[in-house]
Amino acid sequence: MTRFVIAAGIVAGLAFAAPATAQTKPTIAIIVKDTTSAYWQTVLAGARKAGQDLGVNVTELGAQSESDVSGQIGILEKAVASNPAAIVIAPTQFTSLGKPIDEAAKKVKIIGIDSAADTKAWISFLATDDVQAGRIAADALANAMTRTYADTEGDVAIITASPVAASPDQSVTGFKEQVAKKYRALNVLPDKVADAQAATGLTIMKELVNADRDLRGVFVSNVIIAEGASQVVYNKESGDRINYVVFGSDDKLVKSLQGGTIDALIVKDPFRMGYDAVKTALAASKGENVPATIDTGANVITKANMNSARSQELLNPKID
Helix, strand or coil, X not given: CHHHHHHHHHHHHHHHHCCHHHHCCCEEEEEECCCCCHHHHHHHHHHHHHHHHXXXXXXXXXXXXXXXXXXXXXXXXXXXXXXXXXXXXXXXXXXXXXXXXXXXXXXXXXXXXXXXXXXXXXXXXXXXXXXXXXXXXXXXXXXXXXXXHCCCCEEEEEEEECCCCXXXXXXXXXXXXXXXXXXXXXXXXXXXXXCCCHHHHHHHHHHHHHHCCCEEEEEECCHHHHHHHCCCCECCCCCCEXXXXXXXXXXXXXXXXXHCCCCEXXXXXXXHHHHHHHHHHHHHHCCCCCCCEEECCCEEECCCCCCCHHHHHHHCCCCC
């Protein structure tokens, strides 16, 4: 116990003796959904870079799984108690994080990223506009089908994961809007909603191609489901090649893109999200006006452009 007290005294003394600039350096906590995944590690890398560029201490926090809702609530409460200049959080669940964010916002400015929560308390919200991403996906699928069939006709399926939020998958909403507006000859089949398992995606696709000889294109809004679904390359009834567009990416899907099984990936920019979130949080902590919403964008990656510098930056971000 004596050793601990002495050590604490030394730390306190060092802090006291530090230059005034170091004492006043603001701290911003960023809480992600899962510190182990490549996506969230990229968000944290962007936040770290912003901290270096802007002179901010960035505290990186998060649970070990996106399903650990109670864990994230506890992390948020501890972050508030540490009295940072602001907190950035990606809520793991829409309903459950609403009230904790409301309570946190009474003591510190909160910036939301990536996914919504049942709250109006945060100062700004940064995320990909999923509706716009869905529109982009519809254009990408229409272009792929035109290259394959020399027309944009036939049936199109949508496969999405069971929602964990109170609102429907907004990328699906945008996809349908764009098809209705621009591609009248396409017939969008009723949605297929499933658990986020590759095996489920494969089962759904087998059922679809066995039942519908006019199926030519598929939009999958979940990465894991897409890994299974895209194993079905041809329509069993007609022999036609199936065109796939997927919202998201991982190593398996990138290989499928390179091999020609998948026609396009619609990808977010998690590095930019982390960077701009810290930048926005710092501005908000100073009392500056910040936008209520910030679209961090969606990007189309195809086999033709996947080796460009920008695509490689998105597909293989530096997270060191």
